[in-house]
Amino acid sequence: MKTIDLRSDTVTHPTPAMREAMANAAVGDDVYHDDPTVNQLEADAAELLGKEAAVFVASGTQGNLCALLAHCNRGDSIIIGDSSHIFSYEQGGMAQLGGILPHTAPVQPDGSLRICDLESAINPDDEHKPATRLVALENTHNAAGGMPLSAEYTAEVAEFARRNRLIFHIDGARIFNAAAAYGVDVKDLAAGADSVTFCLSKGLCAPAGSILVGSQDFIRRARRARKVLGGSMRQVGVLAAAGSVALHTMRDRLGEDHDNAQLLAEGLSELPGVRIKSQNTNFVFFSLADEVDISLDALLEALRRDYDIFMSIYSGERGLIRLRTHYWINRQAIDKVVAAVSSLLS
Numbered sequence: 001m002k003t004i005d006l007r008s009d010t011v012t013h014p015t016p017a018m019r020e021a022m023a024n025a026a027v028g029d030d031v032y033h034d035d036p037t038v039n040q041l042e043a044d045a046a047e048l049l050g051k052e053a054a055v056f057v058a059s060g061t062q063g064n065l066c067a068l069l070a071h072c073n074r075g076d077s078i079i080i081g082d083s084s085h086i087f088s089y090e091q092g093g094m095a096q097l098g099g100i101l102p103h104t105a106p107v108q109p110d111g112s113l114r115i116c117d118l119e120s121a122i123n124p125d126d127e128h129k130p131a132t133r134l135v136a137l138e139n140t141h142n143a144a145g146g147m148p149l150s151a152e153y154t155a156e157v158a159e160f161a162r163r164n165r166l167i168f169h170i171d172g173a174r175i176f177n178a179a180a181a182y183g184v185d186v187k188d189l190a191a192g193a194d195s196v197t198f199c200l201s202k203g204l205c206a207p208a209g210s211i212l213v214g215s216q217d218f219i220r221r222a223r224r225a226r227k228v229l230g231g232s233m234r235q236v237g238v239l240a241a242a243g244s245v246a247l248h249t250m251r252d253r254l255g256e257d258h259d260n261a262q263l264l265a266e267g268l269s270e271l272p273g274v275r276i277k278s279q280n281t282n283f284v285f286f287s288l289a290d291e292v293d294i295s296l297d298a299l300l301e302a303l304r305r306d307y308d309i310f311m312s313i314y315s316g317e318r319g320l321i322r323l324r325t326h327y328w329i330n331r332q333a334i335d336k337v338v339a340a341v342s343s344l345l346s
């Protein structure tokens with residue numbers, strides 16, 4: 001990728017090793033459980049997260065929706081962060097397709113939900129009220145700026161869920177970034193959760209695919225949900241092969257993306273006119289000072305036109321530019337970005 005694309009880590013292309021694995025993948029009909037490459041990926045993913053079973057799904061959105069459809073009945077309520085991806089960016093699939101009601105709790109600046117807010121979001125056992133069935137966290141938290149949640153905090157939420165007989169789901173689209181940030185085994189971040197979705201695309205660079213993990217019985221129901229969503233694919237080992245390379249070779253390098261995000265934030269922070277709002281894991285958010293006489297749109301357009309650098313305006317808050325580092329952004333790219341922004345602002 002010669003373009004420097006910082007809009008998201010979803011833009012990552014597969015690596016040469018992934019393309020080779022895809023070309024050579026053994027395949028079969030996955031609806032019959034006959035695809036050896038998918039079966040191996042699912043077994044490896046379940047093991048890695050410390051759960052009984054796993055199912056390969058098309059996307060993070062599909063993984064989260066399969067989880068909610070498998071865990072909840074129509075009319076159930078779930079407790080979810082008010083800026084969570086599931087609530088804000090998945091078209092309300094839980095309500096559209098599952099008849100599930102979200103009850104939001106405020107996401108704190110560190111990406112957490114306060115236990116007191118979770119307690120007060122539980123409906124009483126009252127025939128007027130939807131039954132509260134589940135609580136969900138997001139790790140790392142996208143809208144909070146890539147904030148990683150710790151194993152200690154996750155354990156507290158797991159304990160809250162157990163105490164209140166609630167199911168606990170984690171949208172762990174970037175859970176390996178959280179594991180890298182805390183230097184812990186991802187199992188520690190998944191412990192206590194009944195289900196976790198994570199993405200093989202994004203920072204791990206697979207061209208597509210996510211995994212949902214949980215108990216055998218839950219995964220059997222999630223497979224049914226995947227089927228009704230039209231997400232059961234056939235010789236999908238060609239995608240799972242890339243996913244396997246992602247799972248086995250791309251996790252341990254995520255710290256480099258975090259270091260590069262830090263370098264990027266440091267470089268940009270030295271430019272007059274740039275205000276860094278936050279830098280966590282592989283995310284950087286920045287805005288322009290009032291005295292700068294170029295608009296955000298004009299800056300982004302000039303970066304694209306003159307330097308082949310792509311950034312995006314963050315839709316969750318006015319005036320913020322959102323950057324994500326990933327495998328295809330190296331240190332030279334960081335230097336080029338800082339130099340380009342510097343020359344456009346001077």
Ligand code: TLP
Nearest residue numbers: 008010059060061062085089142171173
């Ligand atoms: N997030 C995308 C966009 O949809 C906003 C991005 O560029 O960050 N959970 C989290 C926390 C996510 O950030 C995303 C994708 C998903 C789930 C959904 O994953 P996909 O795109 O595979 O459906």
